[in-house]
Amino acid sequence: MPKGAAQALLAAAESEAGTRGAPPPAGRNLLFLREEELRLAQDLLFFGYRDFTAGADAILADLGMGRAHHRVLHFVGRWPGITVGDLLGILAITKQSLGRVLTPLVEEGYVTQAPGRTDRRQRLLSLTEKGAALERRLFERQRETIMQAYREAGPQAVEGFRRVMRGLMGEEARAALARLEAPAEREGK
Amino acid sequence: MPKGAAQALLAAAESEAGTRGAPPPAGRNLLFLREEELRLAQDLLFFGYRDFTAGADAILADLGMGRAHHRVLHFVGRWPGITVGDLLGILAITKQSLGRVLTPLVEEGYVTQAPGRTDRRQRLLSLTEKGAALERRLFERQRETIMQAYREAGPQAVEGFRRVMRGLMGEEARAALARLEAPAEREGK
DNA sequence: GAAAATGCGTCAACAATGCTGACCAAATTC
DNA sequence: GAATTTGGTCAGCATTGTTGACGCATTTTC
Numbered sequence: 001m002p003k004g005a006a007q008a009l010l011a012a013a014e015s016e017a018g019t020r021g022a023p024p025p026a027g028r029n030l031l032f033l034r035e036e037e038l039r040l041a042q043d044l045l046f047f048g049y050r051d052f053t054a055g056a057d058a059i060l061a062d063l064g065m066g067r068a069h070h071r072v073l074h075f076v077g078r079w080p081g082i083t084v085g086d087l088l089g090i091l092a093i094t095k096q097s098l099g100r101v102l103t104p105l106v107e108e109g110y111v112t113q114a115p116g117r118t119d120r121r122q123r124l125l126s127l128t129e130k131g132a133a134l135e136r137r138l139f140e141r142q143r144e145t146i147m148q149a150y151r152e153a154g155p156q157a158v159e160g161f162r163r164v165m166r167g168l169m170g171e172e173a174r175a176a177l178a179r180l181e182a183p184a185e186r187e188g189k
Numbered sequence: 190m191p192k193g194a195a196q197a198l199l200a201a202a203e204s205e206a207g208t209r210g211a212p213p214p215a216g217r218n219l220l221f222l223r224e225e226e227l228r229l230a231q232d233l234l235f236f237g238y239r240d241f242t243a244g245a246d247a248i249l250a251d252l253g254m255g256r257a258h259h260r261v262l263h264f265v266g267r268w269p270g271i272t273v274g275d276l277l278g279i280l281a282i283t284k285q286s287l288g289r290v291l292t293p294l295v296e297e298g299y300v301t302q303a304p305g306r307t308d309r310r311q312r313l314l315s316l317t318e319k320g321a322a323l324e325r326r327l328f329e330r331q332r333e334t335i336m337q338a339y340r341e342a343g344p345q346a347v348e349g350f351r352r353v354m355r356g357l358m359g360e361e362a363r364a365a366l367a368r369l370e371a372p373a374e375r376e377g378k
Numbered sequence: 379g380a381a382a383a384t385g386c387g388t389c390a391a392c393a394a395t396g397c398t399g400a401c402c403a404a405a406t407t408c
Numbered sequence: 409g410a411a412t413t414t415g416g417t418c419a420g421c422a423t424t425g426t427t428g429a430c431g432c433a434t435t436t437t438c
Contacts, residue, residue: 039328041335042263043369044354047362049238050281054359066423074231084386092239097425099387121385121434139228146230149356153349160342160349165233167338170243173236180232255394273415286396288416310405310414 055141063134068101073127073135076111078180081124083116090176110134244330252323257290262316262324265300267369270313272305279365299323 056070075090076082082090088098102125105111110131116122127135150158166174245259264279265271271279277287291314294300299320305311316324339347355363 035328035332038332038335039267040351040370041339042328042331043267043366044351044358045238045241046260046263047366048354048357049234051359051362052234052357064422068424071235074235078228078232085384093424094426095386096388096427100424103387116385119385119435123386139224139231142231143224143227145357146227149353150230152356153352156345157349157352160346161353162229162233163342163346164338164350165237167341168237168241168334169233170240173240177232177236181229257395274413282395283397284415285398285417289395292416305414308406308414312415 052142052145055145056138059138059141066101068097069105070138072098072101072105073110073131073138075180076125077127077132077135080126081114083122083124085122087125089172090180092172105131241331241334244334245327248327248330255290257286258294259327261287261290261294262299262320262327264369265314266316266321266324269315270303272311272313274311276314278361279369281361294320 053067057067060066060070071091072087075087079086084095084098084102088095091098102111106113109128112126112128113123114126116124153161166177169177242256246256249255249259260280261276264276268275273284273287273291277284280287291300295302298317301315301317302312303315305313342350355366358366
């Protein structure tokens with residue numbers, strides 16, 4: 001597909017998507033282009049996500065862990081002192097599924113649990129040094145992948161990537177992300 | 190970390206990401222900002238991909254299928270007449286894993302197999318009407334998600350999204366994607 | 379202060395989707 | 409005609425998700 005066509009395609013998609021109102025041409029062909037564009041997004045997400053996770057997966061496999069362990073390490077590292085309930089909310093899995101990876105992580109000394117100060121039923125989760133070290137190792141691996149993609153694409157593309165990815169997320173994920181990005185209000189509220 | 194700091198962090202990351210050029214401060218701090226930026230990418234990919242697939246997953250669950258079935262429907266639909274070997278290459282899974290979803294899809298009339306014309310060992314895969322109908326239903330569901338994200342983000346962001354996602358992919362995935370996007374040379378080569 | 383709700387853990391069973399290893403049949407290639 | 413390639417299948421295993429049902433400690437509510 002020549003570059004000009006891609007540009008036209010974008011413009012057409014945009015105009016039909018609805019801001020300005022230049023009446024779209026042909027119609028049938030335009031519909032095809034739009035569909036092709038969206039199918040490309042499916043492809044990109046499949047290949048991109050798979051390869052993004054591949055590096056960390058390899059490290060984890062050596063330790064007898066899986067992607068689920070990484071997620072716990074990632075989000076506990078991102079939000080130290082998080083409660084089990086909040087972690088369940090972020091991951092959107094069941095307590096049993098989380099338990100299967102969290103319990104071993106605690107037993108093997110990657111994660112610590114501390115009783116909540118205001119509510120002693122809670123187990124506030126944090127990474128141990130060992131856990132932080134592993135998380136960092138996994139991060140460094142993914143960092144390479146992301147940095148390369150960011151460098152190749154350029155800063156403007158990065159901003160666009162962020163905007164689109166945010167748009168793909170549902171309400172709950174956006175809320176969770178907002179909380180992750182504003183780590184101020186943990187203890188208080 | 191006080192709220193102001195988080196704001197400053199985001200702003201700084203933004204300015205470093207690129208357009209305006211106030212020279213970035215400290216350096217140690219700058220390294221930290223870069224890391225935050227990359228961790229955000231991890232978050233975005235996790236939440237975004239999960240929610241992107243959620244809609245189709247729900248439809249599939251009703252039919253007793255999973256994401257793996259969808260992938261087969263998607264890529265067979267995208268490349269009618271694909272051989273089993275090529276499909277294995279695109280999905281990057283084992284023959285056994287593919288067989289577990291492909292065989293039922295054939296048996297239940299979603300996918301047809303035709304012996305290759307030049308090489309009769311091959312089974313050229315295509316969607317039946319039933320298969321195309323299901324694939325379309327799944328596509329329509331994801332289309333909504335993507336279209337909304339694209340609309341919210343704007344055409345420039347879409348281009349950036351594509352560039353970054355491409356950058357995340359490894360060599361093999363890029364090659365596979367290139368073949369998918371240039372569906373001309375199927376039979377011949 | 380008793381009752382209800384909440385936070386967390388656990389046992390048991392099941393499903394989807396990866397994997398390895400082994401082996402077979404048909405067709406093609408050398 | 410032997411070796412290779414393409415595809416299928418059986419058997420077993422691991423990860424990670426699911427329901428459903430309890431149990432315990434603690435907090436909240438009446």
